[in-house]
Amino acid sequence: xxxxxxxxxxxxxxxxxxxxxxxxxxxxxxxxxxxxxxxxxxxxxxxxxxxxxxxxxxxxxxxxxxxxxxxxxxxxxxxxxxxxxxxxxxxxxxxxxxxxxxxxxxxxxxxxxxxxxxxxxxxxxxxxxxxxxxxxxxxxxxxxxxxxxxxxxxxxxxxxxxxxxxxxxxxxxxxxxxxxxxxxxxxxxxxxxxxxxxxxxxxxxxxxxxxxxxxxxxxxxxxxxxxxxxxxxxxxxx
Amino acid sequence: xxxxxxxxxxxxxxxxxxxxxxxxxxxxxxxxxxxxxxxxxxxxxxxxxxxxxxxxxxxxxxxxxxxxxxxxxxxxxxxxxxxxxxxxxxxxxxxxxxxxxxxxxxxxxxxxxxxxxxxxxxxxxxxxxxxxxxxxxxxxxxxxxxxxxxxxxxxxxxxxxxxxxxxxxxxxxxxxxxxxxxxxxxxxxxxxxxxxxxxxxxxxxxxxxxxxxxxxxxxxxxxxxxxxxxxxxxxxxxxxxxxxxxxxxxxxxxxxxxxxxxxxxxxxxxxxxxxxxxxxxxxxxxxxxxxxxxxxxxxxxxxxxxxxxxxxxxxxxxxxxxxxxxxxxxxxxxxxxxxxxxxxxxxxxxxxxxxxxxxxxxxxxxxxxxxxxxxxxxxxxxxxxxxxxxxxxxxxxxxxxxxxxxxxxxxxxxxxxxxxxxxxxxxxxxxxxxxxxxxxxxxxxxxxxxxxxxxxxxxxxxxxxxxxxxxxxxxxxxxx
Numbered sequence: 001x002x003x004x005x006x007x008x009x010x011x012x013x014x015x016x017x018x019x020x021x022x023x024x025x026x027x028x029x030x031x032x033x034x035x036x037x038x039x040x041x042x043x044x045x046x047x048x049x050x051x052x053x054x055x056x057x058x059x060x061x062x063x064x065x066x067x068x069x070x071x072x073x074x075x076x077x078x079x080x081x082x083x084x085x086x087x088x089x090x091x092x093x094x095x096x097x098x099x100x101x102x103x104x105x106x107x108x109x110x111x112x113x114x115x116x117x118x119x120x121x122x123x124x125x126x127x128x129x130x131x132x133x134x135x136x137x138x139x140x141x142x143x144x145x146x147x148x149x150x151x152x153x154x155x156x157x158x159x160x161x162x163x164x165x166x167x168x169x170x171x172x173x174x175x176x177x178x179x180x181x182x183x184x185x186x187x188x189x190x191x192x193x194x195x196x197x198x199x200x201x202x203x204x205x206x207x208x209x210x211x212x213x214x215x216x217x218x219x220x221x222x223x224x225x226x227x228x229x230x231x232x233x234x235x236x237x238x
Numbered sequence: 239x240x241x242x243x244x245x246x247x248x249x250x251x252x253x254x255x256x257x258x259x260x261x262x263x264x265x266x267x268x269x270x271x272x273x274x275x276x277x278x279x280x281x282x283x284x285x286x287x288x289x290x291x292x293x294x295x296x297x298x299x300x301x302x303x304x305x306x307x308x309x310x311x312x313x314x315x316x317x318x319x320x321x322x323x324x325x326x327x328x329x330x331x332x333x334x335x336x337x338x339x340x341x342x343x344x345x346x347x348x349x350x351x352x353x354x355x356x357x358x359x360x361x362x363x364x365x366x367x368x369x370x371x372x373x374x375x376x377x378x379x380x381x382x383x384x385x386x387x388x389x390x391x392x393x394x395x396x397x398x399x400x401x402x403x404x405x406x407x408x409x410x411x412x413x414x415x416x417x418x419x420x421x422x423x424x425x426x427x428x429x430x431x432x433x434x435x436x437x438x439x440x441x442x443x444x445x446x447x448x449x450x451x452x453x454x455x456x457x458x459x460x461x462x463x464x465x466x467x468x469x470x471x472x473x474x475x476x477x478x479x480x481x482x483x484x485x486x487x488x489x490x491x492x493x494x495x496x497x498x499x500x501x502x503x504x505x506x507x508x509x510x511x512x513x514x515x516x517x518x519x520x521x522x523x524x525x526x527x528x529x530x531x532x533x534x535x536x537x538x539x540x541x542x543x544x545x546x547x548x549x550x551x552x553x554x555x556x557x558x559x560x561x562x563x564x565x566x567x568x569x570x571x572x573x574x575x576x577x578x579x580x581x582x583x584x585x586x587x588x589x590x591x592x593x594x595x596x597x598x599x600x601x602x603x604x605x606x607x608x609x610x611x612x613x614x615x616x617x618x619x620x621x622x623x624x625x626x627x628x629x630x631x632x633x634x635x636x637x638x639x640x641x642x643x644x645x646x647x648x649x650x651x652x653x654x655x656x657x658x659x660x661x662x663x664x665x666x667x668x669x670x671x672x673x674x675x676x677x678x679x680x681x682x683x684x685x686x687x688x689x690x691x692x693x694x695x696x697x698x699x700x701x702x703x704x705x706x707x708x709x710x711x712x713x714x715x716x717x718x
Contacts, residue, residue: 054320058320058323061290062290062327065289065290065291065292066290066291071286071287071289071292072288072289072290073257073261073287073288074288075288075314077316078314078316079252079314081252081253082252082257082260098257100257110257142255144256145256145257223291226291227291230286230291230292233285233292234282234284234292234296237284237285238282
């Protein structure tokens with residue numbers, strides 16, 4: 001079954017041909033749009049979209065794992081239950097990745113991540129607002145697993161307010177925008193009064209905004225050295 | 239047969255809310271499945287889970303130091319092409335990729351590609367249900383042996399269907415090799431080559447070939463490549479030794495080139511199987527030991543008076559009618575063998591009666607004073623008249639220690655702890671150690687003395703002795 005995907009959304013998703021960590025990740029076939037294919041290009045199957053999303057998640061996982069400070073444990077949809085939370089109205093949402101951080105002050109702390117393998121800003125500003133509402137909801141539900149929230153994208157967005165994207169005010173605004181699902185309160189005034197500023201502060205303090213590039217993906221510790229680090233980490237925990 | 243349901247355990251573990259508990263429970267279930275297939279594997283559980291590069295588990299085989307470690311990567315296996323992509327990051331370690339979903343998805347085209355890729359990279363891609371299938375094979379049977387070979391060195395895509403066919407065909411091949419059935423043996427050879435890395439298939443082919451030759455067939459007629467090492471591996475060797483008796487000295491001699499007491503002791507053998515007698519007897523001049531401790535046993539009744547090789551307390555031992563002699567490569571190895579209260583030693587008369595080799599140094603004690611009596615030219619002093627006089631002069635005295643020379647090797651005998659130790663950095667053959675040391679240390683009966691002579695004689699002499707045994711004694715061939 002094919003789903004109609006807005007062209008802007010579909011075209012924002014990165015196509016392959018990018019070096020992408022040089023790890024042999026298979027990306028969907030890129031085809032130049034020909035006139036005869038114009039209509040078809042409006043239709044991206046759910047499966048293809050799913051595959052595009054998965055590809056981004058996997059590339060992000062590999063990059064994060066290669067930092068040696070992150071263990072990405074759960075990948076959507078493999079372990080979707082581990083990444084899923086419920087809105088106030090009972091509907092579900094899930095993050096793309098989850099796992100734990102390693103070493104330093106953050107050792108053993110858990111994170112959830114949303115991955116955007118985009119090559120334009122696209123609709124990220126809208127999705128980011130929804131993501132902040134998700135972070136708020138997840139933190140309310142299970143604070144013990146919500147030590148960090150990461151938005152990992154291949155293209156910046158909302159550049160005019162870039163330095164405000166990880167603030168409590170932005171979290172509050174997002175919660176208010178998505179108040180029905182996030183708070184179970186449709187009325188704006190009531191919702192505004194119901195938002196706990198301490199939670200907005202807590203969520204804002206847990207936000208990471210990471211912009212990756214294809215070339216940066218390959219700029220990680222090389223395999224030989226990575227094995228040394230892993231061997232040392234293994235010895236430390238043996 | 240062990241009933242496991244690892245997929246269900248994994249599902250339950252995944253439902254646990256806390257990440258740490260969930261991961262720990264998943265790994266526990268996986269480790270249990272792997273250790274059920276191979277109880278001798280040692281599993282290191284790392285603190286990674288589903289990491290792109292770091293393994294979840296590391297398998298080692300402590301009793302087989304030459305066996306390299308094998309990484310295990312746990313993966314959610316809902317899409318074969320995703321496993322395929324992941325494989326490129328880890329294939330240089332030739333690992334096991336263990337799928338956490340109940341079984342691998344049924345997608346023929348992707349399965350064919352993953353099958354090719356994993357076989358080429360010497361990587362085993364399997365899943366919880368297939369490992370459970372291997373675990374269900376009785377560990378002492380041929381299927382169990384195949385399962386262990388797969389965990390150690392399997393490659394390719396192994397779903398439950400393939401696990402079943404590979405196990406059945408190779409196990410059937412062992413039976414076929416035993417009756418020199420060419421077609422079925424060939425089929426097993428082909429399966430072994432397809433699903434095992436070369437190092438592991440060599441070992442299995444060595445085992446198949448050993449069975450083939452043991453069946454009386456010509457090695458030239460073996461329907462497969464001639465195994466490089468002709469060493470059946472520890473599993474194969476254990477199986478051969480515990481299996482039906484093969485009374486063929488040449489067969490066991492051919493297997494013995496890489497044999498050691500430690501290796502025999504690590505095979506997990508129980509009791510004194512007939513083939514253990516054959517394999518040690520055929521290689522007694524190759525096996526070496528630097529220490530031996532004799533522990534007194536309750537006298538055995540009936541026909542159990544013959545010498546028997548056995549594995550006991552992790553050591554190879556020779557047991558007789560009233561003793562067990564444990565062998566080790568160092569004194570430390572036999573330190574665990576306790577002989578009870580220290581003995582005072584043996585009298586000079588007892589020593590003379592037992593001695594058949596020149597004793598060039600001994601230590602006499604009457605409990606208060608100690609006299610060391612030796613020869614300058616390493617000739618025998620035990621039969622000296624002066625020794626008797628010296629002993630008498632000391633009053634009631636015993637020989638506590640003695641030194642014997644054999645083939646330029648010095649053996650120290652401690653009668654107070656029933657211990658023989660070779661003073662050498664070389665590798666004295668077990669035959670030398672026992673031939674000289676045991677009769678001095680322990681009062682063997684006539685049958686045991688003869689058996690020991692046969693057992694420790696050079697190969698040609700041994701056969702001659704076996705052909706012309708004393709009429710009053712058991713024939714050596716019946717001993718084993």
